[in-house]
Amino acid sequence: MRGERARRVLFIGLSARGHGGIQRFNRRVIASLATLGVPTVTAMRAEDAPMRFARRVLSGVLGAEPILIGHINLLPLALLIRLLRPRARIILFAHGIESWGDPAYRPVRWWEPAMLRHVVHRVAIVSRYSMSRMAGAFALDEGTFVLFPNAVDLPDAPVRAEGETILTVARLQAGEREKHVDKLVRALPLLPTARLMVIGDGPLRAEYRTLAVQLGVEARVALPGAVSDIALARAYAEARLFALPSSKEGFGIVYLEAWARGLPVVGSCFGAAGEVISDGVDGFTIDPADVGALAHALGRLLNDRRLADRMGAAGRLKVERHYTGAAFTRNLEALLYSDMPLTGMT
Template sequence: MVRVALVTSSFLPRFGGVEEHVLHVARDLRRRGHHVVVWAVDQGDETPDEVDGIGLRYLPCPMPARDLGALARFAAGAPGALRAWRAAARADRPDVVHVHCYGPNGPWADLAARRAGVPLVLSSHGETFADAHGVFDRSRLLASALRRSLRRAAAVTGPSRYTLDDLVRRFGLTPGGGVVVPNGIDPAEPAAPRPAWLPGRYVLAVGRMVGVKGFDLLVDAYAHADPGGVSLVIAGDGPDREGLRRRADELGLRERVVLPGRLSRPEVVTAMRSAALVVVPSRVESFGIVVLEAWRAGVPVVATTRGGPPEFVADGENGLLVDPADTPALAAAICRVLDDDALARRLGETGGQAVGAYTWRAVGDRYAKLYGAAGVPAR
């Protein structure tokens, strides 16, 4: 048995890609007989004490900044934060501290691991280049902390080589260093009843509505393609939602572009199963879990060439790859799938076969082996 502290930048009740990854990894490690606790950044939410028997702690993670007000707040909050992290380490006695998505959680987790004398494992999820606020470009302090943590880490992972290469180029990870541990998916995730708002035939995109996800590029490509009788559904929420609505209106697409907001997990499963095509138009993508969701549904997918997808999507075999900034090319790819039933069926079937390699059990296997290779003792 290994005592594992998974230290995440965000967790329940918030739920996105990182939160889902950490939750499924925690479940899998616990099923293997390991003792798992999740330490998450306290963001002021009402939070549970446990989930599925996994203990949760929400810890303060103050960070200093250049302006005097921020420095004063850090000075006031740091002693209490230090006590909270010490108490968590004493209570949970981790054999390994495993950081997911390095943010304010990272320096505090690094400190906790050093004080406890246990290995530190870092898993990047693309936060260094895909953060909507560009925090690593704005905060020299956080960037410097990440560089120090990478030097100290017993192991580093990313969901794609693209993600790890960014750590090499900008943050000092040893060239060729790090291990690729892809995202996973639940092959039997339940579906919801089909909602009345879903159109009859539609192209689907899912994700947080921020610029990096490229949904504005998709709206432009959809207008360029002008596929008669086919709607565009973009599910998710975020600061760009109203801008997408305005762009659709400007293009005369008000009745054809559906923005239902954030969907529950079962609703995502249902929307995937009913789609004619799923598009991942990201300006950059660390991995692309939406591809796995489309594959699980047996639906053809068009994915971005920018980032991780080209590492696991075989163009023309289990999906189509296209630069989303090339509007005519993205429009042509959409039309190609919608107009060719045999191609759509083949891409969906081949994707459905490929998704079996991306279970959470497979992800848990890789992390468990990584702990052993990093010298984490088993009790």
């Protein structure tokens, strides 16, 4: 259907409710389809009763073009759709670690590489890093992929705080050690006037509190757990910079959220963070194993307000140009009508 307008889109996902990155991505897809005026049938596996989900998929698949699959766990449905609609164009959204074939998180099922090659028309993926990881894990040609970056809402630019608070926002589950939040705690003894705010919950929260006590910096580390949207907005407004030296980001939407609020960022030189952040322009990228280098990058932004403001402004400009809801909608339109170019990551 190159260049033709979609008759109707079927979008199948896991969920569009909640605060997770995939849920927010799904809501943005649904909102963008509405903005484009495309008739859409949505089916969310975690939200619809099993029979209702099946009915919505089966009723939506007839006459839909293209068909959007929101998660790799839904690949078996793509095979069923291919059997029902042999000529239908099927597009899979891939987000990050769930598509890397990481045995500690989600190993490759033996049947998935062949299904991706023969059932799915395109894989829309958030970053070149994730594309490389997925192509290697599933033995896919990179021509299968199209880059489809994430997006954030753009609030009014806030007035920056005068303090020296470093903010990080992350899941603190046991499998999230590669986000290296502990390195931020370990950097504090080298930054005697800095404070660290860690927003997020999970088993690692208690571990980081214990580490702060061991290092004698517990009075400068706040670990409030999960917070409301209002409290999160306040934390961004009170921070001088955002830091997450994660080496496992499939895209790094948290950096966009910080830039949208005018904050400079510090991230890892590994993973997609090193792809999204322009080192020395809108933030710094470092090797998270080097706590001294991390402390140096944090200290430069804490001690040089003009540098921090300049980098925060550059990051916000990057979001305005490439990562707003309007950009997401344009990219979705280009994905639906494949003769249009996508825009996005620089």
